[in-house]
Amino acid sequence: MPPFDPPRTVAPSRSPAWQKNVSIWLKGFLPAPLTVDTSEQWRAIVGAMLGIVITAVLCRLCASPETAMWLIAPLGATAVLVFAVPASPLAQPWAVVGGNTVSALMGVLCxxxxxxxxxAAGVAVAAAVVTMFALRCLHPPGGAAALLAVLTQASSLDFVLFPVLTNSVLLVLVGIVYNTATGRRYPHGQGVERVHTPKSRFSSADLDEVLKRYNQVLDVSRDELENILHMAEMNAMERRMSELRCEDIMTRTVFTVEYGTDLQEAWALMRRHRVKALPVVDRQRRIIGIISLADFMRHADVDRSDHMRERLNLLIKRSGNSHTTKPEAVGQIMCSKVRVVSADRSVGELMPIFSEHGHHHIPVICDDNRLVGIITQSDFVRALYRSGGVQG
Structure with missing residues (x-):
């Protein structure tokens, strides 16, 4: 008999680390997915066309016969920024006018x-970047304006005023009118007032500190970035809340009473377990009502008397008579209209029930309508905290 040869486990093949790094590096060349819909794309397309056409027509009318150039090529890139990304700091009026103009000036000087x-071309572009950083008017087409001045050997300062400055001002004016008319804020102020959001898990100071450490120019304004982060945080909270089910957060140990339970016994049960409501069930544990602390207070008529304790004791104390008009059992003071939820219902759907309808306790039932748990306001707040909706 051949010797026993135990089965050998074959370790899964793993790609070398360098292959994984190369794959990630190559994926960096793939275009990022668009985050705007078709209507926004067409809004940018039409705006860019109108901006260039209006600027070109007006500048051609203003140009003298001996003017060699009345429209600069970098203005096409400027139009993309102004109409496609009007919230970008690189597309704001000062960035457009200042960036193109000072860059053209650097080109002429070079x-x-x-x-x-x-x-001259290299120095002009470098000087343009330095100047735009210093004047806080960083505008990518400005580098092209500086390079254009060198390539066309524009040695006169007239080139800076016309067509560069004139083109830039006209395009900005068209951008203001068009973006405003199509529902986009432009100019997009960068120094907006910061509003503190109590429910957020990060503050404006936190964002400023991270941006300082990030130490790179972002093609999005600071206020827009903060708004995007807040919206992403809220979206994440809503998603997590929708993924939670009532059975995930409910209290499974439920103290119940029946229709004929004495008020004194029900009151003692609430005091002993420190609960403010007790579901009323039948023998099959189906909900027929709920009795709460408010029901005891209402029937004790405590609002009309300063002797609260005496009135309450009078209500819950057994009379001992076979016939009495005083409520003796739970069924006589309970609320028969009970809001219940199924165990598989999304927790996010409970928000209006607790916040708008004034409910404090919601019994949870299974498929056959039997009581399986209860959700209190404390359970719901705890779920909000777990989902990130409440600041820790």
Whole structure:
């Protein structure tokens, strides 16, 4: 008999780390998915077309016969920013006008001072970036405006005023009118008042600290970034709440009473277990009502008397008579209209029940309508905390 040869476990093959890193690096070349719908794309397309057409027509009318250039190519890139991403700091009026104009000025100065076109081109673009950073008007097409001045050997300051400055101002004016008319805030103020959101898990100071450590230029304004983060946080909370079911948060140990339970016994049960409501069930544990602390207070008529304790004791104490008009059993003072929820119902649907309808205790039933648990306001608040809806 051959010797016993135990089965050998074959370890799953794993790709080397370098292959994984290369794969991630190559995926970086893939275009990111669009986050705007078709209507927003068409809004940007029509705006860019109108902006260039109106600017070109007006500048052509203003140009003299000897003017060699009345429209600059970098304005096409500017139009993309102004109409496609009007919230970007790089697309704001000062960024457009200041960025293009000072960059063109750097290009003209480099043409005058540096005779080698290649060196002049590099210095012009670098000087444009330095100047735009210093003047807080960073605008990518500005680099192209500086390069254009060198390539066309524009040595006169007239090039800066016309067409660069004129083109930029006209396009910004069209952008203001068009973006406002189509429901986009432009100019998009960068120094907006910061509103503290109590339910948020991060503050404006937290965001500022992270941006400082990130230390890169973002193509989104700070206030828009904060709003996006808050909306993402709320969306995440709503998603987590919708994923939670009532059976996930309910209290499973439920103290109940029946229709004929003495008021004194029900009151003692509430006091002993420190609960404010007791579901009333039949012998099959089906809900027929609920009795709460408010029911005891209402029937004791405590609102009309300063002697609360005496009135309450009078209500719950057994009279000992076979016939009496005083309520003796739970069924005589309970609320028969009970709001119940099924165990598989989403917790997110409980929000209006607790917040708008004034409910404090909601019995939970299974498929055959039997009582399986109860959800109190404390259970619901605890679920909100777990989902991230309440600041810790």
């Amino acid at each position: 043409v005058q001072l540096i005779h080698d076109p290649a060196l």
